[in-house]
Amino acid sequence: MDARILNEFRAIVGATGLITEPEQLSTYECDGLTMFRVMPLAVLLPTSAEQVQAVVRVCHREKIPFVARGSGTGLSGGALPVANGIVISLARMNRILEVDLPNQRVVVEPGVMNLNVTARVAPDGYFYAPDPSSQQVCSIGGNVAENSGGAHCLKYGFTTTHVLGMEVVLPDGSLVHLGDRTVDHPGYDLTGVFVGSEGTLGIATKVILRIMKKPEVIQVLLAAFNSTNEAGAAVSGIIAAGMLPAAIEMMDNLAIQAAEAAVHANYPDCGGLLLVELDGPAPEVETLMDEVADVCTKCGAWEIRVAQSDAERARVWTGRKAAFAAVGRISPAYIVQDGVIPRTALPHVMSEIVRLSSECGLRVANVFHAGDGNLHPLVLYDDAVPGQDKLAEKLAGDILRLCIKAGGSITGEHGVGEEKKMFMAEMYTEPDLGTMQLVRCAFDPENLSNPDKVFPRPRLCGEKPGVYEPHPLEVAGVAQRF
Amino acid sequence: MPVGNEVKPKTAWPELAEIIGKENLHAATTADACEGVTPQMIAEPGTAEDLARALRWAHDAGLKVTPRAGGTKLGWGNPPAACDLVLSTARLHRVLEHAWADMTVIVEAGCRVAALQKTLAEHGQQLALDPLWPERATIGGILSTNDSGPLRVRYGSLRDLIIGITVALPDGTLAKSGGKVVKNVAGYDLAKLFTGALGTLGVIVQAIFRLHPLPRERRSLSFSGAPQALNQLLLSILGSKLVPTGLQLRAEPGQAQLDVRFDGTTAGIEAQVKQLHQIAGGSALPTDSPAGAWTSHQSIWDGPTPALVAKFCVLPSHFAAICELFERTARAHSSAWRMVVQSVGAGYGRLEGNEPALRTALLALRGEIANMGGSIVVLSSPLAVKRGLDVWGPPCDAQPLTVRVKQRFDPDGTLNPGRFVGGI
Numbered sequence: 001m002d003a004r005i006l007n008e009f010r011a012i013v014g015a016t017g018l019i020t021e022p023e024q025l026s027t028y029e030c031d032g033l034t035m036f037r038v039m040p041l042a043v044l045l046p047t048s049a050e051q052v053q054a055v056v057r058v059c060h061r062e063k064i065p066f067v068a069r070g071s072g073t074g075l076s077g078g079a080l081p082v083a084n085g086i087v088i089s090l091a092r093m094n095r096i097l098e099v100d101l102p103n104q105r106v107v108v109e110p111g112v113m114n115l116n117v118t119a120r121v122a123p124d125g126y127f128y129a130p131d132p133s134s135q136q137v138c139s140i141g142g143n144v145a146e147n148s149g150g151a152h153c154l155k156y157g158f159t160t161t162h163v164l165g166m167e168v169v170l171p172d173g174s175l176v177h178l179g180d181r182t183v184d185h186p187g188y189d190l191t192g193v194f195v196g197s198e199g200t201l202g203i204a205t206k207v208i209l210r211i212m213k214k215p216e217v218i219q220v221l222l223a224a225f226n227s228t229n230e231a232g233a234a235v236s237g238i239i240a241a242g243m244l245p246a247a248i249e250m251m252d253n254l255a256i257q258a259a260e261a262a263v264h265a266n267y268p269d270c271g272g273l274l275l276v277e278l279d280g281p282a283p284e285v286e287t288l289m290d291e292v293a294d295v296c297t298k299c300g301a302w303e304i305r306v307a308q309s310d311a312e313r314a315r316v317w318t319g320r321k322a323a324f325a326a327v328g329r330i331s332p333a334y335i336v337q338d339g340v341i342p343r344t345a346l347p348h349v350m351s352e353i354v355r356l357s358s359e360c361g362l363r364v365a366n367v368f369h370a371g372d373g374n375l376h377p378l379v380l381y382d383d384a385v386p387g388q389d390k391l392a393e394k395l396a397g398d399i400l401r402l403c404i405k406a407g408g409s410i411t412g413e414h415g416v417g418e419e420k421k422m423f424m425a426e427m428y429t430e431p432d433l434g435t436m437q438l439v440r441c442a443f444d445p446e447n448l449s450n451p452d453k454v455f456p457r458p459r460l461c462g463e464k465p466g467v468y469e470p471h472p473l474e475v476a477g478v479a480q481r482f
Numbered sequence: 483m484p485v486g487n488e489v490k491p492k493t494a495w496p497e498l499a500e501i502i503g504k505e506n507l508h509a510a511t512t513a514d515a516c517e518g519v520t521p522q523m524i525a526e527p528g529t530a531e532d533l534a535r536a537l538r539w540a541h542d543a544g545l546k547v548t549p550r551a552g553g554t555k556l557g558w559g560n561p562p563a564a565c566d567l568v569l570s571t572a573r574l575h576r577v578l579e580h581a582w583a584d585m586t587v588i589v590e591a592g593c594r595v596a597a598l599q600k601t602l603a604e605h606g607q608q609l610a611l612d613p614l615w616p617e618r619a620t621i622g623g624i625l626s627t628n629d630s631g632p633l634r635v636r637y638g639s640l641r642d643l644i645i646g647i648t649v650a651l652p653d654g655t656l657a658k659s660g661g662k663v664v665k666n667v668a669g670y671d672l673a674k675l676f677t678g679a680l681g682t683l684g685v686i687v688q689a690i691f692r693l694h695p696l697p698r699e700r701r702s703l704s705f706s707g708a709p710q711a712l713n714q715l716l717l718s719i720l721g722s723k724l725v726p727t728g729l730q731l732r733a734e735p736g737q738a739q740l741d742v743r744f745d746g747t748t749a750g751i752e753a754q755v756k757q758l759h760q761i762a763g764g765s766a767l768p769t770d771s772p773a774g775a776w777t778s779h780q781s782i783w784d785g786p787t788p789a790l791v792a793k794f795c796v797l798p799s800h801f802a803a804i805c806e807l808f809e810r811t812a813r814a815h816s817s818a819w820r821m822v823v824q825s826v827g828a829g830y831g832r833l834e835g836n837e838p839a840l841r842t843a844l845l846a847l848r849g850e851i852a853n854m855g856g857s858i859v860v861l862s863s864p865l866a867v868k869r870g871l872d873v874w875g876p877p878c879d880a881q882p883l884t885v886r887v888k889q890r891f892d893p894d895g896t897l898n899p900g901r902f903v904g905g906i
Contacts, residue, residue: 031878101721104720107798149667182856187902189678190676191883213722213723216723248673281753281757284750344584432658432659435649435659437674438890438891480801
């Protein structure tokens with residue numbers, strides 16, 4: 001990179017805020033999805049919104065692409081650097097700026113860890129609801145970029161539900177405020193558009209969060225079934241009975257084995273394990289928990305346990321939250337997928353996953369947010385065996401296609417990032433993607449902020465949007481657009 | 483304000499009639515006027531595709547278009563700078579798919595809210611919203627005006643319940659975002675962008691929502707008292723373990739009520755009512771809520787005219803101050819007032835009085851509410867009041883970005899010109 005520009009960056013963030021040494025840069029060459037690696041030209045670690053703004057202004061002037069990065073725990077390659085660009089790490093902007101308990105608002109910088117928000121307000125009985133499994137290390141800025149969910153979003157919603165407003169540095173270096181502390185801020189819901197945009201619309205430098213009061217009682221029921229189909233039937237039964245649990249999670253036998261090997265969660269050795277968490281007023285939870293147990297028994301559960309104390313609950317959740325990493329105990333390498341299907345498609349999709357898995361000879365462990373149909377198939381493979389990584393990638397892709405075919409989505413909470421952008425064209429039509437691109441062009445007409453992510457073929461902002469006219473070869477069925 | 487509609491040659495309309503069928507194109511009457519602007523024609527296409535084609539035709543012909551369905555909130559926003567054609571979604575009124583086991587519904591934009599709820603109730607489910615005038619209001623209308631209602635305290639607002647959307651753009655594109663699964667982060671969330679956009683970016687033709695079970699039991703209690711005490715009680719309830727499905731403060735000169743609603747199992751509701759008594763202490767005893775307590779956001783629109791109804795958004799700790807502010811402002815301008823505010827911080831206020839007084843009162847309210855970090859948007863008022871100001875209030879520092887978004891979606895200003903924030 002041009003020494004003049006480097007000097008300018010150094011003047012903004014200080015010598016300790018600029019990384020250019022290759023061995024230090026290599027820390028930033030990938031995020032949680034390690035199969036994609038790109039070395040950035042430099043990494044900058046600003047400590048204030050003003051510094052972020054100054055850095056972005058230089059990038060805009062010099063047409064240098066930039067990628068914002070939180071803790072780098074993302075699982076879709078969203079924070080993958082671009083070769084001719086820089087990484088802006090928000091890790092040093094990690095202050096909780098304001099806590100307003102009566103109005104249930106917390107204002108944070110983007111580098112604050114998710115769990116630190118709850119830790120700060122827990123003594124007063126509050127919590128921050130979105131709880132991705134990586135919540136001990138992932139940052140609020142990263143959560144905003146990915147619209148992170150977690151096990152409890154079935155009842156409490158996603159990051160977008162809990163972000164009321166933001167201070168954002170736009171890709172041209174201007175600083176704007178989207179949303180506010182109050183709800184229904186007049187104007188377009190640009191906060192709603194920004195959350196989940198995977199760093200392609202700018203960099204959030206301040207986030208206004210909504211916190212919630214901890215429920216009076218929380219109970220988790222654990223039920224063992226012979227198969228995921230039986231467990232799936234129980235999920236449908238619970239929903240049909242008009243209940244809205246805080247979380248419904250399912251694991252198959254392979255995932256259970258992994259969790260046992262890693263954290264000794266003391267799960268029963270069964271074909272399908274269900275965790276159902278209910279929360280709310282004590283008498284209500286007790287009544288409904290009895291109903292949940294009834295439904296599970298009717299659907300074939302042969303062991304049911306109810307964890308009531310915080311310690312028991314934590315133990316039950318340990319195995320589930322550790323499941324991804326635990327798979328490392330039973331396989332040298334694995335791919336985590338993040339498809340979503342309508343709940344009722346579960347039996348069909350599960351049997352198809354089994355078929356695809358046996359056809360290609362690779363094992364698939366399944367961990368689901370079963371309440372909202374979010375599947376996390378873990379495709380296990382041996383990276384020492386030549387070609388097996390490609391086979392695993394193909395299988396993971398085929399599973400996503402199954403989800404699309406079932407009327408679902410290619411991602412429930414991990415984001416599209418680098419990894420799944422080619423699938424966007426299978427999930428959406430050209431006009432759908434072109435319309436999303438209008439938003440991109442309004443925020444970032446020069447395509448500088450995390451370029452080439454999310455969309456398969458970024459349309460240039462100068463191109464005139466319009467009704468999609470298929471090529472004659474497509475009409476004739478000779479060619480297909482990807 | 484000039485209303486310089488350029489009258490299109492009459493020969494052009496048959497082209498539109500050909501697209502949507504001539505029986506679906508009518509001449510407008512004064513009853514179709516929108517804030518003083520009368521369109522020339524009303525088009526009622528029967529399919530999303532026809533609607534998109536009609537919109538493209540209007541755009542290419544240089545006409546200005548106002549989308550409409552139930553028409554219950556057509557006057558919201560600034561008066562249109564021009565309106566040649568009303569594009570009605572009234573014939574797009576089907577519930578396309580109620581996947582009750584998945585708790586989702588796909589519905590056309592022209593479907594009336596009450597009709598949708600009736601269909602959902604057949605399987606014990608609801609779209610957990612209680613917007614204004616559900617018998618007449620449509621899905622597209624409540625989305626475009628972001629009208630959710632008291633249930634949002636528990637279930638969130640429209641933006642939290644919509645999971646997919648299909649829109650028609652002025653260039654004739656029909657595009658969707660999201661889908662029929664509750665959890666989905668693939669691509670930009672256009673459903674949120676279009677929610678509350680007042681039809682200025684495109685026309686909503688279809689929406690997909692997540693659903694909730696209908697409550698098993700319901701009970702509602704009300705406290706009377708001074709606004710300050712009721713605001714304190716409201717904050718105590720928010721800071722408690724109670725999970726109300728409605729929590730609102732109603733006030734008018736000399737009196738105020740706090741309404742608390744619980745849904746759930748009998749045992750759960752009883753336990754919560756008991757806790758509510760404990761939180762309130764012996765000094766305040768609640769009674770069963772009066773009929774109409776939970777439609778007070780609707781009854782606030784009824785009363786003597788001229789009057790102004792505005793939506794305000796403030797933090798929950800400022801509710802008593804807002805009551806006091808309405809009282810003080812109304813007294814200074816000799817007008818009557820009423821308000822109702824949900825505990826999330828969104829409320830409606832009504833001022834009655836003559837036109838200059840309403841205008842001065844509004845500006846006074848706006849200044850003080852801005853000092854509290856809140857906002858106030860005029861929804862309904864005498865036209866003279868609306869014409870002299872921006873009903874949305876002063877634009878914020880994101881206005882240039884807002885303008886760029888509008889220009890990308892509607893570069894020629896075909897849809898609802900002049901009606902949105904900053905006159906876009």
